[in-house]
Every structure is written in structure tokens, then in C-alpha cells.
Amino acid sequence: MGWLWIALKNVPKAKDVESPENIILLCRKSHKIQDYQTTEQDYLELYNIKQEQMRWYQARMEIAELDIEPEINIVLKSLEKIDLDELQPLTYKALAVEKKVCDPLLRRNILNYVTQYHEYIKLQLQQLDRIQAGRSKLIAHAIKGCFLKEKYSSLLNSQSDIFDAIVFWLKSKTNGKKIACEIIVSFFVQNCEVF
Structure with a gap:
């Protein structure tokens, strides 16, 4: 998997790849592509989707107690x-x-x-x-x-x-x-x- 990190050297990476902040639900086929054949563009697209999900989650938690x-x-x-x-x-x-x-x-x-x-x-x-x-x-x-x-x-x-x-x-x-x-x-x- 080292080659993948070299190919993605200019993108943000999670400190812990198994953390909830880094995990996104994918089908088996897409997961395999992300593990072995991802492009910088595909990685960034998923990264941005996950960031949006995290913002929504945080926003909901902000008001949950109101x-x-x-x-x-x-x-x-x-x-x-x-x-x-x-x-x-x-x-x-x-x-x-x-x-x-x-x-x-x-x-x-x-x-x-x-x-x-x-x-x-x-x-x-x-x-x-x-x-x-x-x-x-x-x-x-x-x-x-x-x-x-x-x-x-x-x-x-x-x-x-x-x-x-x-x-x-x-x-x-x-x-x-x-x-x-x-x-x-x-x-x-x-x-x-x-x-």
C-alpha cells in the first residue's frame, strides 16, 4: 500500500485510517478500487464527502441538547x-x-x-x-x-x-x-x- 501514499502525497491523510473520521461506507467493488487503484481525484472526492458528513454530524450534535x-x-x-x-x-x-x-x-x-x-x-x-x-x-x-x-x-x-x-x-x-x-x-x- 506504500505506492498508494506516494501517489496521494499531496492530499490530506488521516492519522488513523481506521478512525470513524476516516471511514466511509463503500460497496465491495468501490472499496477494492480505493484500496488499490484510487486516483487523487477519486480520493479527494470521497474525502470531501466524508468532511461534509462530519460537518452535518457536528451541526446536529450542536443542537441535539436544545x-x-x-x-x-x-x-x-x-x-x-x-x-x-x-x-x-x-x-x-x-x-x-x-x-x-x-x-x-x-x-x-x-x-x-x-x-x-x-x-x-x-x-x-x-x-x-x-x-x-x-x-x-x-x-x-x-x-x-x-x-x-x-x-x-x-x-x-x-x-x-x-x-x-x-x-x-x-x-x-x-x-x-x-x-x-x-x-x-x-x-x-x-x-x-x-x-
Whole structure:
């Protein structure tokens, strides 16, 4: 295997090739190629994939301990049951989203969710506040805390990655459906808790 390290002398190498930071799952055929016939380009491609996986893992660990108010489950569950004909569309333009979200695909998805669900979620949060004062603010604070932790950790580079990480966190904390979590996070983008 010494010849392989000579061929790859200009690339980053792991101190311990069997460490979790260096291991990546490959099929048998690809593993054999990597062991005996890899090129610098192939090695760097796998290295970059592994680095991205490690950043995602670290980003998830950064926010794993953050909690959110359990009442958010009421809002998430209500989203799963709502009849779309009952929704009141947003009556003003979602400027916060348009000004803050750079990625056009992410912006379009958030705008769609905000336009369709913003007023409904706002009413649901107001109902939570009538039951116990300040619940919506505590939920907003938790979402904002998750966003800030991801933003300042510098592990994730794009708004899409940060959005996805917050959705993943919310889903893991609530066992809510992914799309319902995307709708909730979109609501908080419009309300200036995210981005």
C-alpha cells in the first residue's frame, strides 16, 4: 500500500485510517478500487464527502441538547389534520422571506408555506398563549436559539443547510412529520426568528 501514499502525497491523510473520521461506507467493488487503484481525484472526492458528513454530524450534535416547548406538538398535529379549504391566505406580501432568503428554491418553498399557512399557525400559537401565557414566545425563542447555534457554529455554509438542520432538529424533538416541521420553520423565517 506504500505506492498508494506516494501517489496521494499531496492530499490530506488521516492519522488513523481506521478512525470513524476516516471511514466511509463503500460497496465491495468501490472499496477494492480505493484500496488499490484510487486516483487523487477519486480520493479527494470521497474525502470531501466524508468532511461534509462530519460537518452535518457536528451541526446536529450542536443542537441535539436544545429543547422546545412540548406544546409545539399541538400545532404540528393540527397541521396534519387541517382542511386546506379552511386556510385563510396571507393578505400581505411576505417581505421578510424575500429579503432574507437568497437561495431561490428555498425562498420559493418558504414563500409557499408562509402564504398558505402563516395565518393558521399564528392563530394556533395565539390559542396556546390563551391556555398559558408566553408559550408562543418560548417556542419562538427555542427556534431562534437553534438557528443562532447553527449560524454561529460555522459548520453549515448555506441557508438551505441551516433550514434543513432546524427542520431535522424540530422533527427529532417532536416526532412531527417533516413537511409540518418545514411549515413551522418557514413561519418563523417570516417572523424573523430564522435568518
